[in-house]
Amino acid sequence: MLASNVPTTLFMQAKTHTLLLHRFCSRLGLIAALLLALGANAQPNNWSEIKTPSSGPASAIGSPGNGCLAGAETLPEEGNGYVNIRRHRNRYYGHPELLRLIEDLGKTLGKSDALLMIGDLSQPRGGPMSSSHRSHQNGLDVDIWLPLATSAQAAQQAFPEGNNPPSLVSTDGTQIVSGWGKAQRLLLKTLAEDIRVDRLFINPAIKRTLCESEKENRNWLHKLRPWFGHDAHVHVRMKCPTSDKDCEAQAPLPAGNGCGSELAWWFSDEAKKPSKPTRPPKPPAIPPAACKALLHDH
Template identity: 40%
Template sequence: MLKSALIALSVSSIVALPALAQTEARQLFGSIPVPSQQPAEPIGSYTLGCMAGAVELPETGPSWQAMRLSRGRNFGQPELISFIERLGAAAQQAGWAGIYVGDISQPRGGPMLTGHRSHQIGLDADIWMLPPDRLNLTRAERENISSISIRSEDQRDINSNWTEAHFEVMRAAASDPAVARIFVTAAVKQHMCEVATGDRSWLRTIRPWWGHHYHFHVRLACPAGATNCQDQAPPPPGDGCDETLAWWTSDEALNPPPPDPNAPPAPPRQEYVMADLPQQCTGVLYSQ
C-alpha cells in the first residue's frame, strides 16, 4: 500500500508531457523514491540513461552493508546486485567481514541531483576502501562513518592503510567476467602493476582516474540481451602498466600550470534535460 502511494505521488508530480522535454532530468529522476514496475533493463549509457525495473540492494546482507541510505542510491540491475554478493563473499575470503557499498543508482537511474555524472543505468557501484570489521552498523552509523584514503598525500603512492586484502578484493572484482572497468586512483594501479605475479590479464580492467582513493568504482558491461544499453569502448590492449600509467603520477598531471587569468571563463556545467536522454526514459518515469 505504501509503495503504491509513493508511486502515485511521484508520478503525479511529473510535469506534463509537452513541457517534459526541456525539464532537467536530474530533478525528475531525483524525486522518485521507488523503481518502475517493468522488466529490468539498463537504457542508454553510463553517463546518459536510466533504468527500468531496478532491484534494491538490501540494506544489510551476509557479506555487505549499503552505506548512506538517506541518499536512496542503493538500486541497480539484477546483475549488479549479484556481483555485489559475489564480491562480498570474496572479501570475506580475503579476511574482511565483507564490503561497504556506496552509491549505486537512484531507483530509476538517470542523472543525480548531486555528485556523479555516471551511475545512471544501474551498472556502476562504489566499494569503500574501509575494511569492515562488522556488518551490523545502524542507519545512523552508516550516515556518519567515513571511508579511508589509501593514497599518500603527494598522490604518487599508496599509504599505510593499504593492505594485502585490498589487493585481493580488487583482483577478485577485476577478474569477475561481468566487470568492464574498475576506476581507482593511479597510485593503486601503479602498486598493483608492481606486485602482481602470474596471470596479469585482469590488470587491464583496472583503470586510473582522478580521486577514487576512498573507494573504487566498479562498472559492469551491458548484460546479454540488453539491446538498449550502450557499452563503453573496451580498455586498450595490454595490462595498462606502461607510460600512460606513469603520466598519472607525473609532475605534469599532478602540478598543472595555473589557469590563464585572461582566458574566457569556462562554460557552466551542462545539466541534461529529458530531450537529451533516450526516448525510453520518459516511459520509465511515467511507469508505475
C-alpha cells in the same frame, strides 16, 4: 502632556514601522520561496524525486553517464558478507546482474567480522543524481569501499554522510600510505577477473602499487583504470547485459595492462596541473527516448 506624548508617539511610530518591516520581510521571504520553487520547477531533478523502481523487466538503458534503469532491484541493507552504507541517499537500486555480483562478492570475500562496505548504486530508476556522481545512471555502477567493516552497525556509525573512510593514498598522490593489504588486493583482483565486470576506476597510486608488486599474472591489471580520487573506494562498472538492447557499451579498453606510459602520465606535471580547456564545453547530452518515457511512467 504634549511632552509626555512625544516618546509614546515615537514608540507607536517605531512599532508601526517594525510591524510593516516585519510584514515586508515576510512577503520577501514568501516571494523568495516562490522564486526558489519556480527555479526548482524550471530545472527539476526529477530522477531524484522518484522513490520507486518501475515495474516490468529489468533493462539498463543508455550509458552510465547518460541513461536510466527499468525494473531495478533493491539491494538489502545487509547481506551475506556485505553491508550497504548511507541508505538515506536512496541510491541502493541496481540492475539484477549488479545485485548478483555484489552478493557473489560478499559470499566469496566477506566474513562475519570483515564485511564489504557497499556505497552508492543507482536511484530507483537511475538517471542523473543531484550530487556526488555523473555516472551511476543505468544501474550497472557501484562503489565499493576498500576498508572492510567489523560489523554492519560499526560501518553505519563510523561513516555517516560527510565522513568517508580514510584515504589509502598520500596527499601528494604518489603512494599508498595505509589501509592496504591482502583483502584489498583480493577484492580488486576478484572483480577484475569477473567476466561480468567491464572496468574498475581506482586511484593511480593504487594501480602503480599493483603494477610493481604483481610479478606473474598481470593480465587482470588491464581492467584497472586510473582516475582522480578513488583513493578509498573502487568504482565498479559492469558490462551491458547481453539481453539489454538499449544499453550502450563503452569503448573497449586499450590493449595491455596499462602499467607503462599511460600510468606514468598520471604522475606527470601535465596531469597535476591540467591545462585549461581550449574547446567550449559540450552541450548537455540528450537522454535516450526510453528514459523520458520511464521518467514520466508513474
